[in-house]
Amino acid sequence: MAKGWRHICWVAFVTTWLVCGSASVFSELNTNQIKSAYLYQISKFVFWPEARKQFDHFNLCLLGPDSYQGNLQKMVGRTVFNKPVQLKAISSLNQATTCHLLVLSEPDTISQSSLQAWLKKNPVLTIADGSQNIEKAMVVFVLEEQRVRLHINVDLARSAGLSFAANLLEVASKIKTGGSS
Amino acid sequence: MKWLPRLHLRTKLIASIVITSVLAVVMSAVALVRYDRVQETSNVSEDMKILAGIVANRSTAALIFGDARQAEANLKALGENPNVLMACIYDSGQQVFAIHHFTHLDQKPCPEEPQESNLTIEDTIEIYEPIELDGLAVGTLYMSLSLDWLNERWQQQLLFIVMVIFAVLMFSMVLAKYLQFLLLKPIQKITKTAQEITEQQDYSLRAEKEVKDEIGDMADVFNGMLSKIEDETARLYASEEKFRQLATLSPVGIFQINLQHQITYVNSRWSEITGINQPLANLEHWLGRIRSEDRRRTLKAWSALIQNHQEFVVEVGFEKHDEITWTIIEASVLHDGKGEVYGYMGAISDITDLKNAQLQMENLAFYDPLTGLSNRRLFQDRLSKAVAESKRRGTFVALLFLDLDQFKRINDSLGHDAGDQLLVETAQRLRDSVRETDTVSRIGGDEFTVLLSDVDSTHGVRHIADKILKSLCQPITLKKQTVINTVSIGITMAPTDASDANKLMRNADMAMYRAKAMGRNNFQFFSEDMNKEMMGYLEIEKDLRHSIENNDEFIIFYQPKIDLLSYQFIGVEALIRWKPKGKDMVPPDRFIPIAEESGLIVPIGKFVFRRSLMQVKHLMDIGVWPENAKVAVNLSARQFSDPNLINDLNETIEMTGCPVDVIELEITESTLMDHVENAIFTMRKIKQMGISIAIDDFGTGYSSLSYLKRFPIDVLKVDRSFVMDIPNDVSDMEITAAVIAMAHKLNLRVVAEGIETKEQIDFLRSNRCEYGQGFLIARPMSAEDLETYIQRPIQVGLPSL
Secondary structure, three states: OHHHHHHHHHHHHHHHHHHHHHHOOHHHOOHHHHHHHHHHHHHHHEEOOHHHHHOOOEEEEEEOOOOOOOHHHHHOOOEEOOEEEEEEEEOOHHHHOOOOEEEEOOHHHOOHHHHHHHHHHOOOEEEEEOHHHOOOOOEEEEEEOOEEEEEEEHHHHHHOOOEEOHHHHHHOOEEEEOOEO | OOOHHHOOHHHHHHHHHHHHHHHHHHHHHHHHHHHHHHHHHHHHHHHHHHHHHHHHHHOHHHHHOOOHHHHHHHHHHHHHOOOEEEEEEEEOOOOEEEEEEOOOOOOOOOOOOOOOOOEEEOOEEEEEEEEEEOOEEEEEEEEEEEOHHHHHHHHHHHHHHHHHHHHHHHHHHHHHHHHHHHHHHHHHHHHHHHHHHHHHOOOOOOOOOOOOOHHHHHHHHHHHHHHHHHHHHHHHHHHHHHHHHHHHHOOOEEEEEEOOOEEEEEOHHHHHHHOOOOOOOEHHHHHOOEOHHHHHHHHHHHHHHHHHOOOEEEEEEEEEOOEEEEEEEEEEEEEOOOOOEEEEEEEEEEOHHHHHHHHHHHHHHHEOOOOOOEOHHHHHHHHHHHHHHHHHHOOEEEEEEEEEOOHHHHHHHHOHHHHHHHHHHHHHHHHHHOOOOOEEEEOOOOEEEEEEEEEOOHHHHHHHHHHHHHHHOOOEEEOOEEEOOOEEEEEEEEOOOOOOHHHHHHHHHHHHHHHHHOOOOOEEEOOHHHHHHHHOHHHHHHHHHHHHHOHHHEEEEEEEEEEOOOOOEEEEEEEEEEOOOOOOOEOHHHHHHHHHHHOOHHHHHHHHHHHHHHHHHHHHHOOOOOOOOEEEEEEOHHHHOOOOHHHHHHHHHHHHOOOHHHEEEEEEHHHHHHOHHHHHHHHHHHHHHOOEEEEEEEOOOOOOHHHHHHOOOOEEEEOHHHHHOOOOOHHHHHHHHHHHHHHHHOOOEEEEOOOOOHHHHHHHHHOOOOEEOOOOOOOOEOHHHHHHHHHOOOOOOOOOO
16 A cells, blocks of 8 residues: 555656656756656557556666667556566667567668568657658657657558558648658 | 405406416526526537637647647637637646737637636636646636627517517407406396396396306396396285275275374275275274274273283274264284384274173173162173172172062052062162162062162171161052052072072072061071972982983983074074982972082083984984084083083094084073183184184173184074063063174074063064074983984974965
């Protein structure tokens, strides 16, 4: 009972902190912290195929060096669709088949065509920074007017068998779909 | 609310219908509007909550990702409802994150912090919808909704309600008007009929029955009541008409007097009798015309009627030009329906003819025309009264019986004229010898009586007797001859010797004979020994008692009576004969007085009644007794006053089986006059049984006409003493004629007794006397002889018809 109560308080605190951070204390937090928090929130607006929800863990995979400067570690211990988050550092796409979320810290190292082909087989949400990576990452973090904004490639996600909640799309500053954006 | 019952039924009816309808409409409208408002508010709130939920859900990402513009864009979706005033989104720190106003007017800021309750409805509807993500609250959506549209809706509804109320008002007015027509018209018709009846007094009118409801029933009941009143009125009218006819045709004057003593109604006969013509005279004026002698008595009777409601019958005379109109006035009280006295009603009949006949008869009957002295009848009456008076006052009465010693000799030698002269002179001397108050009477040919009242002792009586003897023995000149006449006097004292007039007469008679026996010209006092010795009283009484035990010593004889016009047998008088065992027949006038005095007359009378009924029944059974013939049985005074009389009569009639209509009871006039009211009562009882009543020995008592009229009798028997002297005594003939005339006026039939000669029968026939009885017709006879007598030819021994 006591443990449960503490857990709820902690979650409330973190959420508050995140939201406040995103709204008003944004400038004082570093971008990696924000993106890390966004990452966790985004996972709530994404729909994975049912089979992928049967895994024991929610796998957060990092391909390449840790561009979040350790902030991803903060997600471990939290849950997405009641599964505990597990952080995996992988070295190749082949290791990413069981991932739910794949952070591409160095997208340039991966060919667009092989990634897209791989994604058609593996329903994994890819995330990268920089608008130029929109063809490789389904969700791209972009800095616009000093704020972290989202660009979303709906087509890519659809090809991987994923879909987004409309709410998420509404807050995206750019959406790529049907050959347009 | 006192005015409420005073309102017209019409007004009440309309008001109740209109008020009820309008109230019903208003109440249901209010209820509907209230319900509509709640329902509408709830519907709108529900819709808005759903909308708020959708917008809140949609705003999750915008809130999480800090996209205020997107959040505001989401809020605009709430503008679908034009009543939304403003909407805000708070972040999890309860700071306003986004706001949108939907109206340019009255742009309020968002409430400082979101409320706990998610719905409040006051002037506006306010909704707080939490924004959640994965079960965690990430913010709150606030929206406020104007209620102005509700007020507009209310105004529209109000307008509609007013229109409906107006329509209902119109409709209910029309309905009430129609109902009023339906309900009130029949009632008004009944009222109108009642008014018409009151005004026209026409009870044949009827209320029209238009409906079959309770008002229709009321009309029926009303009409039923009218029929009853109409019947009653018709009956009353018929009864009044009958009364009017009766009153007009009546030979009797009829009058009605109110409580103020005003004469309110008289018929024409009343005016004829009283001679008062002006209508509506008052009672005092009328009574003032009564002759002074009768006035006091009449006024007393009137005041008894007025004060004690005692009805009366009075005989009064009205004086008019020296002539007296004799009348009988009868009056009694009138009661109204509630039993209250409201006046008096009465009748007056003219009995002048009757009265004159009576007066004439009385004069003839009670005075001796030769000497002017009272005769035997008046004397006997005075004697009875004097005896009664003496008993009351404790004094004595002396009765002197005088018989002239040589009258027959003088009459025979000097003639009737001289005899008459002697009698007149004797009367004068007797009158001179006594006080004014004493009564001197001539009771027979040469027999006189002197009645001395208020006597203290025999001493005074002796003195007067001496005085009489001296006075009468003075010489008297008759036809130029001087004669000396003497007298024998018998004296008896009442109540010492006897109290009964007949007995006193007998006593005095006995004493007089004793005086004659002692040598005449003297007086003798009566003594009881004298009586007993002469009458053999005790012996007779003893024999009577013995004979009553052995009924066979009494025999009934029957003296036939016939119709004097046709000579037909019409009945018999039963007469008793007595023959004690081993002795001679005793005449009735010897034993009947003793039987009367000893009370033995009652069983003897019963025997006579029973035996004669049995014998007549036998004659009827063998077919001899003619139809309508009657058997008359004498009823003595003792029997008549016997309380068991009616029972005894009934018993005997039942036992013998003899029909009542053949029975006639003869009662002497003096018996009836003893106690008139009781006598009337008893006679009525006898009449009710169906038995006829005859008054025996009529003419010897003082029957007042007013009493005679009230006696329920059928027959008068003229006393034999009147008939006996026909045609020698003119006054007796006049009396007989007067009695017959009076009896006819009273609708009575007359039987003359003691007919012995053809002259008598002729006289009676010429005076229309119906029936006769006497030796000339038939002597009393035994039952066996009667059987033969009835069957033989009728004219035998009688003057031809």
